[in-house]
Amino acid sequence: MTHLRIVFLGTSAATPTGSRGLSATAIQRGDELLLFDAGEGVQQAIAKAGLGLNRRMKIFITHIHGDHTVGLLGLLQSMSMTGRDKSLDIYGPERVWELVKEVRRILGFVLTFPVRFTKAYSGVIVDEEEYVVKAARSEHEVDSYAYCIEERDRPGAFHRENAIRLGVPEGELWSRLQHGQPVIVGDKKILPRQVLGPKRRGRRIGVSGDTRPNSRLTRFFKDCDVLIFDSTYGDDQAERAVENLHATAREAAMLARNAGASLLVLTHFSARYTDVSPLLFQAAEVHPKVMAATDQMAFDIPYPEDW
Ligand SMILES: [Zn+2]
DSSP, rough: OOOOEEEEEEOOEESSOOSBBHHHHHHHETTTTEEEOOOOOHHHHHHHHOSSSSSSEEEEEEOOOOHHHHHHHHHHHHHHHOOOOOOOOOEEEEHHHHHHHHHHHHHOOOOSSSSSEEOSSEEEEEEOEEEEEEEEEEEEEOOOOEEEEEEOOOOOOOHHHHHHHHOOOSSSSHHHHHHTTOOETTTTEEEGGTBOOSOOOOOOOOOSSSSSOHHHHHHTTTTTTTEEEOBBBOGGHHHHHTTTTTTHHHHHHHHHHHHHHHHEEEOEETOOOOOOOHHHHHHHHTTTTEEETTTOEEEEEGGGGGG
């Protein structure tokens, strides 16, 4: 199985507080790091979490606002100063790349590694062997995207008793069947479906960025195992959430429930809330499984059948 872990690096909205940095969430999948947003302070948060800078990595930016992007510049600079050699992929609205180019021009810093930028669009923007990343337009003041990592289906569970009954010797032939290849035993051809259960779906993690909740995002986040959603405000600021194109914790929970998301993680809290437990309580009235993110909070994501 591939290890999948979420690390919250910054969980405050707009301005940092003593305990919360600006938006950034890391998803570690095997040896790769997928970073969603890079608010100011992200470098220190990465160091604190022990995640390292010279590794296989993709960065997804939800929108151009400074509290989600300013950390990207220092991050690229530090990667160069520490001799990163692996290429880096960045995805996001066009202006993210303009920002990087302009700051590089002004500061005159050199990158020691190739950076590939892909302008975000609604659809599959990353197509890897084991997973895809989809993007969808979200609803904020500027060009904004929500992202969803979806692992591809895995082969079904291996039924060793069937393999033994069919006379397949343990070892390499089992492994080939487990990888979906037929094998020959004596004069018999054994097919993977004779020893494997039905295909099992992979894990899905959604990241909303800053947005109003809407029906398009509800469909986009359908059946997420974990949904990380804008929860800038509590019920007391519901009007402000509409005005500023953010969500309340309760609205995040309603969307998560309608999308069938197993676990909802609230994040991007307005600095006005020194204690976010009322927001957690409001969301928990709607969705049975809710957590409030804190900086450096981290947990592993099991496969759907292991929840
Ligand atoms: Zn924000």
